Amino acid sequence: MDVLQPPREHAAPAGPMLPAPAELVSTRRDTSDTWTIALRPLSGEPFAFAPGQFVMLSSVGHGEVPISISGDPAEPECLIHTVRSVGLATAAICQAQPGAILGVRGPFGTSWPVQAARGGDVVIAAGGIGLPPLRGAILEMLAAREHYGRLVLLYGGRSPDQLLFTEELERWQQRGLEVLVTVDSAGPEWLGHVGVVTRLVRRAGLDPVTTVAMMCGPEVMMRFLVVALGDVGLSADRMYVSMERNMQCGIGHCGHCQLGPTLVCRDGAVFCWETVRPWLAIREL
Amino acid sequence: MSELESELAQAPVFAGLSPAHLAVIAGCGREQHVPSGTVLLREGGTADTFYLIRTGAAALEVQSPAHGPLLIETLHDHDVVGWSWLFAPYRWQMDGRTTRECALVAFDAACLRGECDADHELGYELMRRFAASIVDRLQATRLQLLDVYGRAPASA
16 A cells, blocks of 8 residues: 555635634533533634644633544534643633634644545544544544445543543444443443553454554554554554644644654644654654 | 364464464363353462453452452453463462453463473473563553553643
Protein backbone atom coordinates (compact mmCIF):
# COMPACT_ATOMS: atom_id res chain seq x y z
CA MET A 1 0.00 0.00 0.00
CA ASP A 2 1.35 3.40 -0.94
CA VAL A 3 1.75 5.96 1.78
CA LEU A 4 -1.43 7.96 1.67
CA GLN A 5 -1.38 11.48 2.87
CA PRO A 6 -4.43 12.09 5.02
CA PRO A 7 -6.98 14.01 2.99
CA ARG A 8 -7.55 17.70 3.57
CA GLU A 9 -11.14 17.84 2.47
CA HIS A 10 -12.63 20.97 3.88
CA ALA A 11 -10.61 24.15 4.01
CA ALA A 12 -11.37 26.85 6.53
CA PRO A 13 -13.47 29.68 5.12
CA ALA A 14 -12.05 33.07 4.21
CA GLY A 15 -10.76 34.94 7.23
CA PRO A 16 -9.64 31.87 9.13
CA MET A 17 -8.42 33.96 12.06
CA LEU A 18 -11.88 35.39 12.67
CA PRO A 19 -14.02 33.29 15.03
CA ALA A 20 -17.54 32.68 13.78
CA PRO A 21 -20.18 32.89 16.50
CA ALA A 22 -22.05 29.70 17.32
CA GLU A 23 -24.83 29.12 19.81
CA LEU A 24 -24.54 26.35 22.35
CA VAL A 25 -27.73 24.34 21.90
CA SER A 26 -27.13 21.45 24.26
CA THR A 27 -24.65 20.11 26.73
CA ARG A 28 -24.25 16.65 28.25
CA ARG A 29 -21.93 15.58 31.02
CA ASP A 30 -20.17 12.39 29.97
CA THR A 31 -17.80 11.85 32.89
CA SER A 32 -16.59 13.76 35.93
CA ASP A 33 -14.50 16.09 33.77
CA THR A 34 -15.80 15.68 30.22
CA TRP A 35 -18.79 17.21 28.48
CA THR A 36 -20.26 16.85 24.98
CA ILE A 37 -21.63 20.06 23.57
CA ALA A 38 -23.63 20.84 20.44
CA LEU A 39 -23.19 24.16 18.65
CA ARG A 40 -25.19 25.73 15.87
CA PRO A 41 -23.44 28.38 13.74
CA LEU A 42 -25.32 31.67 13.88
CA SER A 43 -24.74 32.00 10.14
CA GLY A 44 -27.23 29.19 9.64
CA GLU A 45 -24.83 27.58 7.20
CA PRO A 46 -24.00 23.88 7.63
CA PHE A 47 -20.55 23.26 9.05
CA ALA A 48 -19.00 20.79 6.61
CA PHE A 49 -16.05 18.85 7.98
CA ALA A 50 -14.24 15.58 7.59
CA PRO A 51 -13.74 13.13 10.48
CA GLY A 52 -10.55 13.87 12.36
CA GLN A 53 -10.55 17.60 11.71
CA PHE A 54 -10.55 20.11 14.54
CA VAL A 55 -11.66 23.66 15.24
CA MET A 56 -10.27 26.44 17.37
CA LEU A 57 -13.01 26.93 19.94
CA SER A 58 -13.14 30.06 22.05
CA SER A 59 -15.01 31.41 25.02
CA VAL A 60 -14.84 35.17 25.26
CA GLY A 61 -12.54 36.23 28.06
CA HIS A 62 -11.26 32.71 28.67
CA GLY A 63 -9.26 31.88 25.58
CA GLU A 64 -9.17 29.65 22.55
CA VAL A 65 -8.26 25.98 22.34
CA PRO A 66 -8.01 23.33 19.61
CA ILE A 67 -10.85 20.84 19.96
CA SER A 68 -11.52 17.91 17.68
CA ILE A 69 -14.94 17.48 16.11
CA SER A 70 -16.72 14.44 17.50
CA GLY A 71 -19.91 14.80 15.48
CA ASP A 72 -21.22 12.91 12.48
CA PRO A 73 -19.93 14.35 9.18
CA ALA A 74 -23.32 13.44 7.68
CA GLU A 75 -25.01 15.89 10.05
CA PRO A 76 -23.16 19.17 9.45
CA GLU A 77 -25.93 21.43 10.73
CA CYS A 78 -24.75 20.81 14.27
CA LEU A 79 -21.18 20.96 15.47
CA ILE A 80 -20.47 18.40 18.19
CA HIS A 81 -17.45 18.50 20.47
CA THR A 82 -16.48 16.37 23.41
CA VAL A 83 -14.38 18.50 25.70
CA ARG A 84 -12.36 17.63 28.76
CA SER A 85 -12.15 20.36 31.34
CA VAL A 86 -8.43 20.76 31.94
CA GLY A 87 -7.79 24.51 31.89
CA LEU A 88 -9.35 27.95 31.89
CA ALA A 89 -10.77 27.86 28.36
CA THR A 90 -11.98 24.27 28.41
CA ALA A 91 -13.52 24.78 31.86
CA ALA A 92 -15.45 27.77 30.54
CA ILE A 93 -16.60 25.81 27.48
CA CYS A 94 -17.70 22.86 29.61
CA GLN A 95 -19.59 25.08 32.02
CA ALA A 96 -21.32 27.14 29.33
CA GLN A 97 -25.10 26.81 29.28
CA PRO A 98 -27.46 26.48 26.31
CA GLY A 99 -27.85 29.85 24.66
CA ALA A 100 -24.23 30.83 25.26
CA ILE A 101 -22.24 32.05 22.27
CA LEU A 102 -18.87 30.49 21.58
CA GLY A 103 -16.38 31.32 18.84
CA VAL A 104 -15.46 28.79 16.18
CA ARG A 105 -12.60 28.88 13.69
CA GLY A 106 -12.11 26.06 11.26
CA PRO A 107 -12.42 23.28 10.44
CA PHE A 108 -8.69 22.75 10.21
CA GLY A 109 -6.30 19.95 9.46
CA THR A 110 -6.30 16.56 7.86
CA SER A 111 -8.77 13.75 8.36
CA TRP A 112 -8.87 10.00 8.87
CA PRO A 113 -8.44 8.01 5.64
CA VAL A 114 -11.90 6.45 5.79
CA GLN A 115 -12.30 6.42 2.01
CA ALA A 116 -8.85 4.98 1.34
CA ALA A 117 -9.49 2.23 3.89
CA ARG A 118 -12.54 0.95 2.01
CA GLY A 119 -12.29 -2.63 0.89
CA GLY A 120 -10.24 -3.72 3.89
CA ASP A 121 -10.41 -4.06 7.64
CA VAL A 122 -10.01 -1.12 9.99
CA VAL A 123 -8.85 -1.13 13.57
CA ILE A 124 -9.62 2.00 15.54
CA ALA A 125 -7.56 2.34 18.69
CA ALA A 126 -8.42 5.04 21.18
CA GLY A 127 -7.36 5.93 24.67
CA GLY A 128 -9.24 8.22 27.04
CA ILE A 129 -10.26 11.48 25.40
CA GLY A 130 -8.83 10.05 22.15
CA LEU A 131 -12.16 8.45 21.27
CA PRO A 132 -14.06 11.65 20.34
CA PRO A 133 -11.73 12.55 17.42
CA LEU A 134 -12.43 9.07 16.03
CA ARG A 135 -16.19 9.13 16.54
CA GLY A 136 -16.88 10.83 13.21
CA ALA A 137 -14.78 8.24 11.38
CA ILE A 138 -16.61 5.41 13.15
CA LEU A 139 -19.99 6.87 12.23
CA GLU A 140 -18.95 7.43 8.62
CA MET A 141 -17.66 3.87 8.27
CA LEU A 142 -20.72 2.38 9.94
CA ALA A 143 -22.92 4.35 7.54
CA ALA A 144 -21.10 2.59 4.70
CA ARG A 145 -20.63 -0.67 6.55
CA GLU A 146 -20.79 -2.81 3.39
CA HIS A 147 -17.61 -1.19 2.05
CA TYR A 148 -15.45 -2.47 4.87
CA GLY A 149 -14.36 -5.83 6.16
CA ARG A 150 -13.92 -6.04 9.90
CA LEU A 151 -14.29 -2.82 11.88
CA VAL A 152 -12.67 -3.20 15.28
CA LEU A 153 -12.53 -0.66 18.09
CA LEU A 154 -9.89 -1.04 20.80
CA TYR A 155 -10.72 1.45 23.52
CA GLY A 156 -8.80 2.01 26.72
CA GLY A 157 -9.84 4.20 29.63
CA ARG A 158 -8.63 5.04 33.08
CA SER A 159 -11.58 3.42 34.86
CA PRO A 160 -15.13 2.32 33.96
CA ASP A 161 -16.64 5.64 35.05
CA GLN A 162 -14.25 7.51 32.75
CA LEU A 163 -15.32 5.67 29.59
CA LEU A 164 -17.03 7.78 26.97
CA PHE A 165 -20.04 7.01 24.77
CA THR A 166 -20.81 3.78 26.65
CA GLU A 167 -24.40 3.55 25.41
CA GLU A 168 -23.30 4.35 21.90
CA LEU A 169 -20.68 1.60 22.00
CA GLU A 170 -23.47 -0.94 22.32
CA ARG A 171 -25.33 0.55 19.36
CA TRP A 172 -22.15 0.54 17.30
CA GLN A 173 -21.66 -3.12 18.13
CA GLN A 174 -25.14 -3.87 16.82
CA ARG A 175 -24.21 -2.11 13.58
CA GLY A 176 -21.14 -4.25 13.00
CA LEU A 177 -18.34 -2.71 15.03
CA GLU A 178 -16.36 -5.16 17.14
CA VAL A 179 -15.73 -3.39 20.42
CA LEU A 180 -12.99 -4.35 22.88
CA VAL A 181 -12.78 -2.14 25.93
CA THR A 182 -10.22 -2.16 28.70
CA VAL A 183 -9.57 0.02 31.72
CA ASP A 184 -6.45 0.65 33.76
CA SER A 185 -8.20 0.07 37.05
CA ALA A 186 -11.58 -1.14 38.19
CA GLY A 187 -13.44 -2.56 41.13
CA PRO A 188 -14.51 -6.20 41.39
CA GLU A 189 -17.91 -5.35 39.89
CA TRP A 190 -16.28 -4.67 36.50
CA LEU A 191 -16.43 -7.80 34.38
CA GLY A 192 -14.55 -6.41 31.38
CA HIS A 193 -10.86 -6.22 30.62
CA VAL A 194 -8.39 -4.61 33.02
CA GLY A 195 -5.05 -3.70 31.51
CA VAL A 196 -3.65 -1.35 28.93
CA VAL A 197 -5.10 -0.98 25.46
CA THR A 198 -2.00 -2.46 23.83
CA ARG A 199 -2.95 -5.83 25.34
CA LEU A 200 -6.09 -5.83 23.21
CA VAL A 201 -4.16 -5.83 19.94
CA ARG A 202 -3.29 -9.50 19.99
CA ARG A 203 -6.80 -10.40 21.07
CA ALA A 204 -8.29 -8.61 18.08
CA GLY A 205 -6.81 -11.17 15.67
CA LEU A 206 -6.06 -8.60 12.98
CA ASP A 207 -5.09 -9.41 9.42
CA PRO A 208 -2.02 -7.20 8.89
CA VAL A 209 -2.32 -7.32 5.11
CA THR A 210 -5.79 -5.83 4.90
CA THR A 211 -6.00 -3.74 8.06
CA VAL A 212 -5.60 0.01 8.38
CA ALA A 213 -5.14 1.38 11.90
CA MET A 214 -6.43 4.74 13.12
CA MET A 215 -5.17 5.76 16.54
CA CYS A 216 -5.79 8.63 18.90
CA GLY A 217 -4.88 9.07 22.52
CA PRO A 218 -1.95 9.99 24.72
CA GLU A 219 1.25 9.97 22.68
CA VAL A 220 2.89 7.44 25.00
CA MET A 221 -0.02 5.08 24.44
CA MET A 222 0.18 5.50 20.67
CA ARG A 223 3.91 4.79 20.63
CA PHE A 224 3.32 1.48 22.37
CA LEU A 225 0.26 0.74 20.24
CA VAL A 226 2.37 1.15 17.14
CA VAL A 227 4.82 -1.40 18.52
CA ALA A 228 2.01 -3.82 19.37
CA LEU A 229 0.47 -3.42 15.90
CA GLY A 230 3.89 -3.88 14.33
CA ASP A 231 4.31 -7.09 16.34
CA VAL A 232 1.22 -8.54 14.66
CA GLY A 233 2.52 -7.49 11.25
CA LEU A 234 1.01 -4.09 10.42
CA SER A 235 3.38 -1.89 8.45
CA ALA A 236 3.95 1.79 9.27
CA ASP A 237 2.23 2.93 6.09
CA ARG A 238 -1.02 1.34 7.28
CA MET A 239 -1.06 3.16 10.61
CA TYR A 240 -2.47 6.65 11.18
CA VAL A 241 -2.18 8.71 14.33
CA SER A 242 -3.71 11.96 15.49
CA MET A 243 -1.02 14.12 17.04
CA GLU A 244 -1.35 16.77 19.71
CA ARG A 245 0.91 19.78 19.88
CA ASN A 246 0.49 23.37 20.98
CA MET A 247 -1.84 24.46 18.20
CA GLN A 248 -2.72 28.14 18.32
CA CYS A 249 -3.36 29.70 14.90
CA GLY A 250 -4.72 26.56 13.23
CA ILE A 251 -3.45 27.58 9.81
CA GLY A 252 0.28 26.99 9.93
CA HIS A 253 1.36 30.60 10.51
CA CYS A 254 2.50 30.81 14.11
CA GLY A 255 4.73 27.73 14.23
CA HIS A 256 3.85 26.74 17.79
CA CYS A 257 2.85 23.24 16.75
CA GLN A 258 5.96 22.46 14.73
CA LEU A 259 6.94 18.81 14.68
CA GLY A 260 10.10 18.34 12.64
CA PRO A 261 9.41 19.85 9.23
CA THR A 262 5.65 19.66 9.71
CA LEU A 263 3.10 21.86 11.42
CA VAL A 264 0.57 19.72 13.21
CA CYS A 265 -2.32 22.13 12.68
CA ARG A 266 -1.74 22.35 8.94
CA ASP A 267 -0.17 19.00 7.99
CA GLY A 268 -2.02 16.97 10.67
CA ALA A 269 -3.41 16.46 13.15
CA VAL A 270 -3.92 13.08 11.41
CA PHE A 271 -0.62 11.76 10.09
CA CYS A 272 0.48 8.53 8.55
CA TRP A 273 2.82 6.93 11.09
CA GLU A 274 5.39 6.52 8.33
CA THR A 275 5.56 10.32 8.11
CA VAL A 276 5.90 11.24 11.77
CA ARG A 277 7.83 8.25 13.06
CA PRO A 278 11.29 9.81 12.52
CA TRP A 279 10.33 13.00 14.35
CA LEU A 280 8.88 11.28 17.37
CA ALA A 281 12.14 9.43 17.84
CA ILE A 282 13.78 12.79 18.64
CA ARG A 283 13.16 13.42 22.31
CA GLU A 284 13.43 17.20 22.21
CA LEU A 285 10.59 17.39 19.71
CA MET B 1 -1.51 -34.79 18.31
CA SER B 2 -4.25 -34.99 20.92
CA GLU B 3 -7.00 -32.39 21.22
CA LEU B 4 -5.37 -31.04 24.37
CA GLU B 5 -1.98 -30.75 22.68
CA SER B 6 -3.59 -28.89 19.76
CA GLU B 7 -5.26 -26.59 22.26
CA LEU B 8 -1.95 -25.90 24.01
CA ALA B 9 -0.24 -25.11 20.71
CA GLN B 10 -2.66 -22.20 20.18
CA ALA B 11 -1.62 -20.45 23.39
CA PRO B 12 1.21 -17.94 22.85
CA VAL B 13 3.11 -19.34 25.82
CA PHE B 14 3.29 -22.80 24.25
CA ALA B 15 3.27 -21.81 20.56
CA GLY B 16 6.13 -23.22 18.52
CA LEU B 17 7.03 -26.03 20.92
CA SER B 18 7.79 -29.39 19.35
CA PRO B 19 5.00 -32.01 19.34
CA ALA B 20 7.09 -34.09 21.73
CA HIS B 21 7.36 -31.25 24.23
CA LEU B 22 3.66 -30.44 23.86
CA ALA B 23 2.87 -34.06 24.64
CA VAL B 24 4.98 -33.90 27.81
CA ILE B 25 3.30 -30.68 28.92
CA ALA B 26 -0.14 -32.03 28.12
CA GLY B 27 0.73 -35.06 30.24
CA CYS B 28 0.92 -32.77 33.28
CA GLY B 29 -2.39 -31.07 32.47
CA ARG B 30 -6.04 -31.90 32.77
CA GLU B 31 -9.10 -30.13 31.48
CA GLN B 32 -11.30 -28.44 34.02
CA HIS B 33 -14.51 -26.40 33.88
CA VAL B 34 -15.24 -23.97 36.69
CA PRO B 35 -17.98 -21.41 37.31
CA SER B 36 -17.47 -17.68 37.66
CA GLY B 37 -16.14 -16.73 41.07
CA THR B 38 -13.89 -19.74 41.51
CA VAL B 39 -10.67 -18.97 43.38
CA LEU B 40 -7.76 -20.37 41.37
CA LEU B 41 -4.88 -18.86 43.33
CA ARG B 42 -4.78 -17.59 46.89
CA GLU B 43 -2.03 -15.20 47.97
CA GLY B 44 0.47 -17.07 50.13
CA GLY B 45 -0.91 -20.44 49.07
CA THR B 46 1.20 -23.25 47.64
CA ALA B 47 1.75 -22.79 43.92
CA ASP B 48 1.06 -26.40 43.03
CA THR B 49 -1.36 -25.86 40.14
CA PHE B 50 -1.36 -23.23 37.44
CA TYR B 51 -3.85 -22.73 34.66
CA LEU B 52 -4.24 -21.97 30.99
CA ILE B 53 -7.53 -20.31 30.15
CA ARG B 54 -9.06 -22.01 27.12
CA THR B 55 -12.16 -19.83 27.25
CA GLY B 56 -13.39 -17.44 29.89
CA ALA B 57 -11.81 -14.77 32.03
CA ALA B 58 -10.05 -14.43 35.35
CA ALA B 59 -8.91 -11.52 37.50
CA LEU B 60 -5.66 -11.11 39.39
CA GLU B 61 -6.32 -9.31 42.65
CA VAL B 62 -4.53 -8.09 45.73
CA GLN B 63 -6.49 -7.96 48.95
CA SER B 64 -6.47 -4.67 50.78
CA PRO B 65 -7.96 -4.29 54.25
CA ALA B 66 -9.18 -0.79 53.48
CA HIS B 67 -10.37 -1.30 49.92
CA GLY B 68 -11.17 -4.99 49.55
CA PRO B 69 -9.89 -6.76 46.46
CA LEU B 70 -7.85 -4.49 44.16
CA LEU B 71 -8.13 -5.67 40.60
CA ILE B 72 -4.72 -5.60 38.92
CA GLU B 73 -5.30 -7.27 35.60
CA THR B 74 -7.75 -9.51 33.81
CA LEU B 75 -6.72 -12.58 31.86
CA HIS B 76 -8.58 -14.12 28.96
CA ASP B 77 -8.50 -16.87 26.34
CA HIS B 78 -5.06 -18.47 25.97
CA ASP B 79 -3.58 -16.57 28.91
CA VAL B 80 -1.68 -18.33 31.69
CA VAL B 81 -2.83 -17.84 35.28
CA GLY B 82 0.10 -18.24 37.65
CA TRP B 83 3.87 -17.91 37.39
CA SER B 84 4.96 -18.53 40.96
CA TRP B 85 5.02 -22.31 40.43
CA LEU B 86 8.24 -21.71 38.47
CA PHE B 87 10.22 -20.19 41.30
CA ALA B 88 10.94 -21.25 44.86
CA PRO B 89 9.38 -20.99 47.39
CA TYR B 90 6.42 -21.75 45.07
CA ARG B 91 3.87 -19.51 46.77
CA TRP B 92 1.27 -17.38 45.01
CA GLN B 93 1.90 -13.66 45.14
CA MET B 94 -1.71 -12.63 44.58
CA ASP B 95 -5.24 -13.94 44.24
CA GLY B 96 -6.65 -15.28 41.01
CA ARG B 97 -10.42 -15.60 40.60
CA THR B 98 -12.54 -16.47 37.58
CA THR B 99 -14.84 -13.66 36.53
CA ARG B 100 -16.65 -15.79 34.00
CA GLU B 101 -17.31 -19.47 33.58
CA CYS B 102 -13.99 -20.90 32.44
CA ALA B 103 -12.74 -23.84 30.48
CA LEU B 104 -9.23 -24.36 31.79
CA VAL B 105 -6.25 -26.61 31.54
CA ALA B 106 -4.98 -27.17 35.08
CA PHE B 107 -1.32 -28.14 35.26
CA ASP B 108 0.36 -30.10 37.99
CA ALA B 109 3.27 -27.76 38.72
CA ALA B 110 5.48 -30.38 40.38
CA CYS B 111 4.99 -32.69 37.43
CA LEU B 112 6.03 -30.00 34.95
CA ARG B 113 8.98 -28.86 37.05
CA GLY B 114 10.11 -32.45 37.18
CA GLU B 115 9.85 -32.78 33.40
CA CYS B 116 11.88 -29.58 32.97
CA ASP B 117 14.56 -30.90 35.33
CA ALA B 118 14.69 -34.13 33.37
CA ASP B 119 14.79 -32.43 29.96
CA HIS B 120 16.66 -29.13 30.05
CA GLU B 121 15.76 -28.36 26.46
CA LEU B 122 12.11 -28.44 27.45
CA GLY B 123 12.98 -26.40 30.54
CA TYR B 124 14.80 -23.80 28.46
CA GLU B 125 12.02 -23.52 25.87
CA LEU B 126 9.38 -23.23 28.55
CA MET B 127 11.37 -20.68 30.58
CA ARG B 128 12.03 -18.64 27.45
CA ARG B 129 8.32 -18.48 26.67
CA PHE B 130 7.27 -17.71 30.21
CA ALA B 131 9.92 -14.98 30.39
CA ALA B 132 8.49 -13.40 27.22
CA SER B 133 5.00 -13.54 28.70
CA ILE B 134 6.25 -12.03 31.97
CA VAL B 135 8.05 -9.22 30.13
CA ASP B 136 4.95 -8.52 28.05
CA ARG B 137 2.79 -8.22 31.14
CA LEU B 138 5.44 -6.26 33.05
CA GLN B 139 5.55 -3.76 30.19
CA ALA B 140 1.76 -3.48 30.22
CA THR B 141 1.82 -2.93 33.97
CA ARG B 142 4.41 -0.17 33.56
CA LEU B 143 2.09 1.54 31.11
CA GLN B 144 -0.74 1.21 33.61
CA LEU B 145 1.45 2.88 36.23
CA LEU B 146 2.00 5.85 33.91
CA ASP B 147 -1.71 6.65 34.20
CA VAL B 148 -1.54 8.20 30.73
CA TYR B 149 -5.27 8.91 30.54
CA GLY B 150 -5.17 10.89 33.74
CA ARG B 151 -2.69 13.43 32.42
CA ALA B 152 -3.99 16.62 30.95
CA PRO B 153 -3.50 16.57 27.17
CA ALA B 154 -2.23 19.54 25.21
CA SER B 155 -5.65 19.92 23.64
CA ALA B 156 -9.15 18.42 23.70
